[in-house]
Amino acid sequence: MKTLFYSALVSACLLPCVMAAPAASKARVADAAPAKALPASGDPALGREKADSERCMECHGVDGHGAGHANGPEGKFAKLAGQHPDYLLKQIRDFRSGARQHDQMQIMARSVSDADVRDIAAYFASQPGMKGQDGERHALGKSLYESGDPARGIAACIGCHGALGKGVAGSALTPVIGGQEWRYLDKQLRDWRSGERRNSPDGAMSQITKTLSDAEIEALANYLSGI
Numbered sequence: 001m002k003t004l005f006y007s008a009l010v011s012a013c014l015l016p017c018v019m020a021a022p023a024a025s026k027a028r029v030a031d032a033a034p035a036k037a038l039p040a041s042g043d044p045a046l047g048r049e050k051a052d053s054e055r056c057m058e059c060h061g062v063d064g065h066g067a068g069h070a071n072g073p074e075g076k077f078a079k080l081a082g083q084h085p086d087y088l089l090k091q092i093r094d095f096r097s098g099a100r101q102h103d104q105m106q107i108m109a110r111s112v113s114d115a116d117v118r119d120i121a122a123y124f125a126s127q128p129g130m131k132g133q134d135g136e137r138h139a140l141g142k143s144l145y146e147s148g149d150p151a152r153g154i155a156a157c158i159g160c161h162g163a164l165g166k167g168v169a170g171s172a173l174t175p176v177i178g179g180q181e182w183r184y185l186d187k188q189l190r191d192w193r194s195g196e197r198r199n200s201p202d203g204a205m206s207q208i209t210k211t212l213s214d215a216e217i218e219a220l221a222n223y224l225s226g227i
């Protein structure tokens, strides 16, 4: 029900919102380095300035731990602290191309260059990682996370997302999800199940969420946000 309502909202807004997206025309930091090939990793100090001037901090928090998530529907801001920079850059590119849809983020993604995002991602990655609020840890969520449900073809999350959702070495495109904001996690899992989000490289996340019930999604979001 909630999902249907949300998708309707998003599709109703999609065309006008995309068309309303401003051309990338924001003032650049005056003393930015001259244009050159995109470095493999960004500059966290420059990234901090850009995350501020490009307004990322308004929603994602100064330290990448989210902002204002106690209030209403805007509790769905992702935490970016300690997240893999390559994963963040991929998401921005996906928002920009429309492979991942979200009104606000598609507009934001089009207002920054890849070089800006490298710096911003380096800054957020350098911040103390996301960690769970002490809360209940849901047993159903833990069991699905660690063992999946082979009978339904649900692979164990831990195989890709690592112990406690902290990611696995050498897998820079698989996000850290342990300690992430629960409303955000809940929304992503529902979006994948409904097909609203479908930018997972080989369709893995779409496949895995297909048969999850609402209760299982809530249990996973609850468990993951608490670790």
Ligand code: HEC
Binding pocket: 051, 054, 055, 056, 057, 058, 059, 060, 076, 077, 078, 079, 088, 089, 091, 092, 101, 102, 104, 105, 108, 109, 112, 117, 120, 175, 187
């Ligand atoms: C008006 C609020 C707002 C602003 C400003 C904003 N974001 Fe976001 N951002 C969001 C929301 C909401 C989401 C979750 C989208 C969804 O539900 O799929 C998000 C998601 C993201 C994600 C995906 C995270 C993940 O774990 O997949 C990245 C990366 C991101 N934002 C980066 C940025 C950057 C970089 C900036 C500044 C250039 C920025 N955002 C500015 C609201 C905002």
Ligand code: HEC
Binding pocket: 078, 090, 144, 145, 154, 155, 156, 157, 158, 159, 160, 161, 173, 174, 175, 176, 177, 185, 188, 189, 199, 200, 201, 204, 205, 208, 220
């Ligand atoms: C085969 C590997 C694999 C398995 C198994 C897997 N994931 Fe993922 N997951 C990924 C990848 C890769 C992404 C990033 C997709 C993208 O590029 O947008 C992702 C993204 C996510 C995200 C979005 C995070 C964000 O910041 O937006 C959530 C939440 C998530 N997975 C939860 C789960 C849960 C819960 C399970 C188990 C039920 C699971 N995953 C199993 C590979 C996997």
